[in-house]
Amino acid sequence: MDPLIIADRSFTSRLMVGTGKFSSNQAMVDAMIHSGSEIVTVALRRVDIHNPQDSLLAHIDRGRYLLLPNTSGARDADEAVRLARLARASGCDPWVKLEVTPDPYYLLPDPIETLKAAEILVKEGFVVLPYMPADPVLAKRLEEVGTATVMPLGAPIGTNRGLRTRDHIAIIIEQANIPVVVDAGLGAPSHAAEAMEMGADAVLVNTALADTPDPAAMAQAFRKGVEAGREAYLAGLGQKRDAAEASSPLTGFLRKD
Amino acid sequence: MQITINGEEKKVPDELTVEQLILELDVSPEHVVVELNHDILAAHQFKTTQLTTGDCLELVQFVGGG
Numbered sequence: 001m002d003p004l005i006i007a008d009r010s011f012t013s014r015l016m017v018g019t020g021k022f023s024s025n026q027a028m029v030d031a032m033i034h035s036g037s038e039i040v041t042v043a044l045r046r047v048d049i050h051n052p053q054d055s056l057l058a059h060i061d062r063g064r065y066l067l068l069p070n071t072s073g074a075r076d077a078d079e080a081v082r083l084a085r086l087a088r089a090s091g092c093d094p095w096v097k098l099e100v101t102p103d104p105y106y107l108l109p110d111p112i113e114t115l116k117a118a119e120i121l122v123k124e125g126f127v128v129l130p131y132m133p134a135d136p137v138l139a140k141r142l143e144e145v146g147t148a149t150v151m152p153l154g155a156p157i158g159t160n161r162g163l164r165t166r167d168h169i170a171i172i173i174e175q176a177n178i179p180v181v182v183d184a185g186l187g188a189p190s191h192a193a194e195a196m197e198m199g200a201d202a203v204l205v206n207t208a209l210a211d212t213p214d215p216a217a218m219a220q221a222f223r224k225g226v227e228a229g230r231e232a233y234l235a236g237l238g239q240k241r242d243a244a245e246a247s248s249p250l251t252g253f254l255r256k257d
Numbered sequence: 258m259q260i261t262i263n264g265e266e267k268k269v270p271d272e273l274t275v276e277q278l279i280l281e282l283d284v285s286p287e288h289v290v291v292e293l294n295h296d297i298l299a300a301h302q303f304k305t306t307q308l309t310t311g312d313c314l315e316l317v318q319f320v321g322g323g
Contacts, residue, residue, distance in 0.1 A: 018323030028321065042280050043322025046263045046315065047284055055288035056319050086290045086317055089297045157323065184323075206323030 001230055004202055007095075007127040007148040009066075011038045014196065015226045016068070018180065018206025022215060025059045031209045032065065036218035040065045041097055041204070043072045044083050054182060070097040070127065076110070077117035084121050096121060097151070098130040106118055107157045111138050115145065122146040131183055134165035139172045139180075150176060151204065153184035154195065158207040160187025163194055175201045189218075189225030196229025258310035276303040280314070289320070290317050 004011040016039040022028035026156060030041060043055060069087035074080035077100065084096040098121065100113040109131050115138065121128050127148045132138055134152035142150050151167050155161035156180065162185065163169060173180050179201035186192055192203045209215045258271050262278075269278065275298065279286050291298045292315040298306060309312075 018321070020321035020323045024319060042319040043321055044317050045284075045320045047289060047318050049262055049265070049267075049282050049284075049316065052282060052284045055285060056321060067319075069319065070322050083299055086292065086318075089299065090319070091300065116290070185270045203323070235308055 001227060002234065004179065006129075011066075012036075013038045013223075013226075014202040014230055015192070015223055016041065016183075016202060016204040017209060017219070018204065019056065019060070020206050022228050023210075025054075025056070027215050028210070029059055030049045030216040031219040032060075033219075034216040034223065035209070036223045038064070038066060039068050041068045041070050041206070043070050044087055045073070066095065067092045068097050069097050070099045070131075071117075072099045072101070073103040074100045074117075075113075076100060077113040077120065080113070080117040080197045081120050084117075085124075085128060089124070093127070094125055095127040095129065095148075098128050098133075098147075101157075106237035109133055109153070111135060114138075115141055118142055118147050119171065129181065134168040134172060136171040136175055138169055141177060143176060143178050147178065147183050149179040149201070151181045151183040154182050154186025157184045158211075160183050160211075161206060162187055162191040166194075166198070169195070169200070170198055191225075192222055192226040193229035193232075197232050198225055199233055202226075258308070260308055260310065261313045263314070271310075273308045274304060275306045275308065275314075278308065278314075279303065282316075284316065284318075288318055291315070292317070293303060 013036045015026045015037050017035045017037045020039045052209050071080040071083040080100045081254050088094050100110045101107045102110050105142050118130050129149045130142050130147050131151045139150045155164040181202040182195040182200045183204040186205050187208045195203050209218050
């Protein structure tokens with residue numbers, strides 16, 4: 001499969017995975033392995049000083065996976081920028097999945113605060129992957145300020161509803177000069193395959209794996225879905241038609257005339 | 258002395274470095290990021306930064322997320 005290039009780094013896998021909501025660290029690790037992913041997202045939260053847990057990082061092989069911290073929890077640009085800077089201070093690569101979601105019910109990204117934070121973070125030298133509404137105009141504005149990708153949502157986070165925003169994602173894909181990663185709301189390998197068939201460069205899933213009876217098996221299914229979708233896209237999908245077009249000749253029928 | 262950690266007031270010894278505090282709390286210094294009075298500390302500063310009364314700390318770490 002052709003490599004995915006983001007900010008001059010090359011990746012074999014076009015499936016990114018999140019690390020949230022797994023029933024155990026082992027379930028998370030197994031899913032990551034079966035997904036074939038090379039980019040995994042993590043969040044930043046206060047340490048519980050009354051009950052400090054084993055660090056998640058102890059379970060993530062940094063030689064195998066690029067850690068992509070997100071700014072989940074940020075309600076505005078200032079909070080997002082603060083989280084990104086904290087993540088960078090940990091010593092990881094200065095990559096950030098920019099996420100600004102003021103409303104906790106739908107967790108939709110704030111377009112204005114996202115653009116504001118993106119501009120600041122790009123200037124500070126971050127590789128910015130912004131989670132965004134499937135808004136083609138916003139996608140161009142983010143590209144103009146220098147983000148490394150755009151990440152339009154398929155449906156609200158964790159809803160497993162698939163490509164509800166497919167028409168606008170199609171426009172974003174058509175117009176973008178940077179990789180388009182469909183992120184959020186994908187719930188089935190068929191959703192991921194469809195995004196790839198449309199020409200998306202990658203997809204990101206979390207709930208679709210974590211919130212299932214067998215995350216490792218589902219991760220493998222998603223891996224195949226993403227690969228199938230990309231191969232189909234590269235091969236060139238057939239045309240959609242209104243009328244039927246027979247697969248066999250319309251002559252030589254064995255019939256009484 | 259009285260300091261604030263992650264929004265909670267806590268009484269700690271008068272002579273205390275950031276690193277000592279982290280270890281006291283049973284947290285691993287390699288896995289924590291520290292903000293002291295709204296300034297993010299670099300890891301090499303944990304050992305040399307002395308806390309003073311009224312200091313406000315945020316200790317954060319990576320957790321699962323999408």
